[in-house]
Amino acid sequence: MSVTAARPAAILGGPGETLTEGEVDAFVRRSLETAGLDGRSVCVIVPDATRSCPLPLLLKAVHTALTGRVSKLTILVALGTHAEMTESQLAAHLGGPYPGVTVLNHEWWKEDTFVDLGTISAERVGEISNGLLHKAADVKLNRAVVEHDVALVVGPVFPHEVVGFSGGNKYFFPGVAGQEVIDLSHWLGALITSASIIGTPGNTPVRTLIDEAAALIPSDKLALSVVAQSGTNALHAIAFGDTISSWQAAAAVSAETHIRYLDKPVRRVVSLMPSRYQDIWTAAKGFYKVEPIVADGGEVIIYSPLVTELAAMHPEIEQIGYHCRDYILGHWDQYRDAHWGVLAHSTHLRGAGTWDPVNGERCRVDVTLATGIPEDVVRRANLGYLDPTGFDVTQYENDPDTLVIPNAGEILHRLR
Incomplete structure (x- = not known):
């Protein structure tokens, strides 16, 4: 049948x-x-x-x-x-x-x-x-x-x-x-x-x-x-x-x-991540879903103090770090034998950018973690660090250049 x-x-x-x-x-x-x-x-x-x-x-x-x-x-x-x-x-x-x-x-x-x-x-x-x-x-x-x-x-x-x-x-x-x-x-x-x-x-x-x-x-x-x-x-x-x-x-x-539209880009986004995302491998959705609305030279802060590691099942990301696509392609001999899915995650979280041998890597947006991951691990991975214990969300909520997004990770934000 x-x-x-x-x-x-x-x-x-x-x-x-x-x-x-x-x-x-x-x-x-x-x-x-x-x-x-x-x-x-x-x-x-x-x-x-x-x-x-x-x-x-x-x-x-x-x-x-x-x-x-x-x-x-x-x-x-x-x-x-x-x-x-x-x-x-x-x-x-x-x-x-x-x-x-x-x-x-x-x-x-x-x-x-x-x-x-x-x-x-x-x-x-x-x-x-x-x-x-x-x-x-x-x-x-x-x-x-x-x-x-x-x-x-x-x-x-x-x-x-x-x-x-x-x-x-x-x-x-x-x-x-x-x-x-x-x-x-x-x-x-x-x-x-x-x-x-x-x-x-x-x-x-x-x-x-x-x-x-x-x-x-x-x-x-x-x-x-x-x-x-x-x-x-x-x-x-x-x-x-x-x-x-x-x-x-x-x-x-x-x-x-599941798509929200803004009339103009913002300088900073603070993504408040819910507990269902237990490492950056999954909590990175707090960046993916807002990258299109951040102005050039702006910043995305991923706030999730309960997260304590970059990737529970893919620890190699600590050695690879986070880089734009062009950086990975420019160093392909170094990375080609890594799992391409891990390389993809690296580029997705670092976002748009350029690389060339003279000027190096230039990413369009800064990515900062306010999590329980140690600062040295975060910075080695080519990301910015904020101490979550001193994080004051009201400071960002009162900043007209910052968009604070609760329960981040599922709603896509785009410019009209």
């Missing part, structure tokens, strides 16, 4: 709307009950805790709709290369309990996690990237996805620094993918630059790359794509369809919901 998914996606809600829990529950149940899933095995791919999303509400509705109807139900947490979630963290994040359901972390650090789906040729990568990259993409994916008949993505859509808007097939790549395609896709985004790609509607080159990788997945692919009210458990909209049509519908709502 084949899965029947609405084309175009079915959608409930929209910009400016707030859905009730009852409306969300009914939409999820109705969508899944008519999707042709009876007797099939289903792998539900969900985000980790670094995104705003009422996941317990959604998963309870999924569980109710599918229990007794599907042959097997598994929940797979799309960590990408983030830290493993503990049992207590999973319980809080997912809700439940869900009798008869297997819950898995994406164990990206284990080679036997993956199956090889094939290769996207160097020639095709060159076409997709408009000539920026000519390297084959080895496509490896968590075996749990391909060992189920159906892969059901459940998660939010936000503006994203690598792909344009998150969601859809991005939950496979990089969510539960192997290192090779993660590195290639992130470095392609870095070559384009975060400021150029973030919040870009439609198919960016990185989106095209991950959609082509997803086409190699033998399982049927469906998605419940949601547009969350940032920092809350409320939803503006929810869409159901295949992983492309559902994402497109949610991304259109996200573009009207």
Whole structure:
């Protein structure tokens, strides 16, 4: 039996709307009950805790709709290369309990996690990237996805620094993918630059790359794509369809919901980071989402005193440091053997800039950390430092040249 998914996606809600829990529950149940899933095995791919999303509400509705109807139900947490979630963290994040359901972390650090789906040729990568990259993409994916008949993505859509808007097939790549395609896709985004790609509607080159990788997945692919009210458990909209049509519908709502426009640039932004970002690897979203509104020579301060390390799972960033794209390319012989995903993170946080052998590196915006990371570590990484213990947010709130953003990291800020 084949899965029947609405084309175009079915959608409930929209910009400016707030859905009730009852409306969300009914939409999820109705969508899944008519999707042709009876007797099939289903792998539900969900985000980790670094995104705003009422996941317990959604998963309870999924569980109710599918229990007794599907042959097997598994929940797979799309960590990408983030830290493993503990049992207590999973319980809080997912809700439940869900009798008869297997819950898995994406164990990206284990080679036997993956199956090889094939290769996207160097020639095709060159076409997709408009000539920026000519390297084959080895496509490896968590075996749990391909060992189920159906892969059901459940998660939010936000503006994203690598792909344009998150969601859809991005939950496979990089969510539960192997290192090779993660590195290639992130470095392609870095070559384009975060400021150029973030919040870009439609198919960016990185989106095209991950959609082509997803086409190699033998399982049927469906998605419940949601547009969350940032920092809350409320939803503006929810869409159901295949992983492309559902994402497109949610991304259109996200573009009207998650982007704030300013009339002129500001000299300084203070991003107050919520606790869901536990290192700079994730808290760097406080820079990505505001870089476009900062004046040349301005500053972004990331305030997160509970953060004590740059990257829990990627300590090599301490040696690489943070540099603009042109600096990395100018020192390619030094960096080419590092994980390209780490290099991409380096350039994304340092932002736009230039480098040449005579004048050195000149970045457009200063980046300052007011965190629990030691000053020597911060400065060695080519970032500015502020002591968080003496940080007075009211001083910045009273400064007309400074924009203070609470719950930073999800809402993109742009100039009109």
